[in-house]
Amino acid sequence: MIDIAYLRDHRSELAASLERRGVDVDLDELANLDSQRRRSRFEAEEIRAKQKEIGKSISSLSGDAKQSAIAAAGELADRYKTLLTSADALDEEFNTTWTTLPNLTDPSAADGLEEEDAIEVSSHGTPPEFAFEAKDHVELGSALGVLDVERAAKVSGSRFGFILGKLAIVEFALVRYTMDYLMGHGFTPVIPPVLVRESALYGTGFFPGDAEQVYSIPDDDLYLVGTSEVPIAAFHGDEIFESSELPIRYAGYSTCFRREAGTYGKDTRGIFRVHQFDKVEMFSFVEPEASQSEHDFLLAREEELIQGLELPYRVVNVAAGDLGSSAAKKYDIEAWFPSQNRYREVTSTSNTTDYQARRLKIRYRGESGNQFVHTLNGTATAVGRTLIALMENHQLEDGTVRIPDALVPYTGFDLLDR
């Protein structure tokens, strides 16, 4: 959630940010509501202070004086209760709207509302030219017996896959490759819970906005996370760091679950868009002054990781209207997918500034008192899509796949074959 100071003192800046995202909110009305709720709370507190003052004197009084003090305090207590109720109601009314507002938009985020409005920042490598009829990952994987989406449909429905044999080993290799690399850059590996309480999703900004994308376990009031960003961010909820402890960086490995509501008919082939996949996610807690450089740092890690896999890719600056509620700025890395003849997202890194920290109450002791940290996240390796990119880009004429040198120490083989 955004600092309320923007509503009170920098309203035009806030309005401009919301407009860039295509969000329509009546800020004047919100500001009125804000001052109303503050006035209401002030009135309630004044009454309460009087009530407490009389209350304190009661034990030292006796007789009629005592009785009339109790009566007076009782009357004030009733008034307080009424005033408090309306102050609470106003707070709730205000928060209902305020917490749905997306983060302030970084001025350097690309303009536009759609995915297509993203601006290419750079590109690396060149798409492969095949001297033969290239296959897509489903054909390659099925023929090698390492990928089975048909039986997955039988067992679990559409948008699932079985990963088998050597391809499963490639997953483990990718994860270990990624972890080794990130540990060398100060990240602590984490395997977080994938079932979380509602508060973790609310705190990270996925609730209430994106609730329809999240699997729920109603019997136990738990939710399956769509990314380990959720449990890792919430890991330090309600904590106050010493500034000497920052930055703190985690590399979380988890399965991710996504309902993919509203994507019917989109990316239906293979395991490009599935309900369940594994991912290594970077997550940083930093001081506010450091968040921009940290964002660059995370992007650099993503680039080095994908370069190590010898995949052609480009980096795009995501458009303001496509950022999601918590990101102020976001870069996507899009790898080349030969079967689609275009670049598609494989990783993404967001600077969520203090948006999640404010919701989760994650602070640090700064020189001017406690303030909110900034949080950032970035995909290190999204296993499913990376497996596809590896297969499709490094396929050989006989339907086998070359394993890039960086992975061979982890796979123990240099060719994905039967």
Next chain:
RNA sequence: GGAGAGGUGGCCGAGCGGCCGAAGGCGCUCGCCUGCUAAGCGAGUAGGGGGUGUUGAACCUCCUCGAGGGUUCAAAUCCCUCCCUCUCCGCCA
């Protein structure tokens, strides 16, 4: 799943209707002292909201002793519900 115990400040731990946002200890910070270190002495040390106000001073006030309700003029203290932790038993990767 069954039986019991308990959740208080960074940590340990007292308090069981008002003088308690909370004794004491540890830790930490600052200062003093001892020519290092250890020890010692003094002071400080929870978070958040609102108001007056400065612009990164101060003051006033409210809330918070697991969470949410309730009783009372007054709740860390009494009552209810929930959550969590620990111990024992059972089951289990």
